[in-house]
Amino acid sequence: MLTKHVQTRLSKLMSKILRHSPEQFGLQLDSVDGSCEVVDLLQVLRGQSGWSELSLSDLEEVVERCEKQRFEIIANRIRARYGHSHDKVSYPTGVPPIxxxxxxxxxxxxxxxxxxxxxxxxxxxxxxxxxxxxxxxxxxxxxxxxxxxxxxxxxxxxxxxxxxxxxxxxxxxxxxxxxxxxxxxxxxxx
Structure with missing residues (x-):
């Protein structure tokens, strides 16, 4: 189990990669929903200083415990739910609460x-x-x-x-x- 401090650091790095500058890290996101394969993100994260021992369960822990629920994993793909500043991500229109x-x-x-x-x-x-x-x-x-x-x-x-x-x-x-x-x-x- 990761400490709160480590979870926060990892969440910020994941946000930087998935929300703002995937190309800087050599990561290609799906042009429609902004997702990528979990294993691809894990490989990119492990290539960053201090994260070489990062496990899949560590990554899943951050996704699950992130207070703002910034990320989601669906069918072996991960994405930032919102907050992108790179290519525009599509979302379904809906009828919100009043x-x-x-x-x-x-x-x-x-x-x-x-x-x-x-x-x-x-x-x-x-x-x-x-x-x-x-x-x-x-x-x-x-x-x-x-x-x-x-x-x-x-x-x-x-x-x-x-x-x-x-x-x-x-x-x-x-x-x-x-x-x-x-x-x-x-x-x-x-």
């Missing part, structure tokens, strides 16, 4: 409420079904602010939502008129 949440910070919130949510350097805007993932995403950048996204009105206006799995939803962008501040701060820590 409200989704987006975690941000007090500095960015006024601009979002004026201009809407944009993907910035990512391919999509990340949204979550519950407060837990929104809190994890938002609290690392300063004073936490959680936004409500009215998906019913947004969908009626033509905004498409994509399901990335494990309570994570994506959108190309969300106009400001569908965003509002979630006022129940006492629930953020649940």
């Amino acid at each position: 409200v989704l949440y987006h975690g941000t910070n007090a500095q960015a919130a006024p601009m979002i409420l004026e201009q809407g949510l944009r993907p910035m350097q990512r391919q999509y805007v990340h949204l979550s079904e519950g407060l837990h993932f929104a809190t994890l995403a938002g609290k690392r950048r300063g004073e936490l602010v959680i936004l409500n996204i009215d998906t019913v009105k947004a969908s009626r206006a033509g905004i498409k939502f994509y399901y990335a799995g494990n309570e994570v939803w994506l959108a190309d962008a969300v106009p400001a008129e569908f965003c509002s501040i979630y006022e129940h701060k006492e629930e953020w820590s649940e």
Whole structure:
């Protein structure tokens, strides 16, 4: 079993490879879903300094225990569920819950409420079904602010939502008129 510190280091390296720069590591991802063979990723990871003894069970442990559920393994293939900055990954459109949440910070919130949510350097805007993932995403950048996204009105206006799995939803962008501040701060820590 890996220590929490080692899990975090490995998760960050996997994110770098699967989400941002697979080509830097000589890894070719599927152009549709961003996946690769687990054995190919394992080989790439073992080639990195300090990871030569990495086992398949270590890799599976990180996938299973990652608090943000960044990765998934399906039929011997692994992929990052979301957060890609390289080639655009496709996701199925879906009908999200009535409200989704987006975690941000007090500095960015006024601009979002004026201009809407944009993907910035990512391919999509990340949204979550519950407060837990929104809190994890938002609290690392300063004073936490959680936004409500009215998906019913947004969908009626033509905004498409994509399901990335494990309570994570994506959108190309969300106009400001569908965003509002979630006022129940006492629930953020649940």
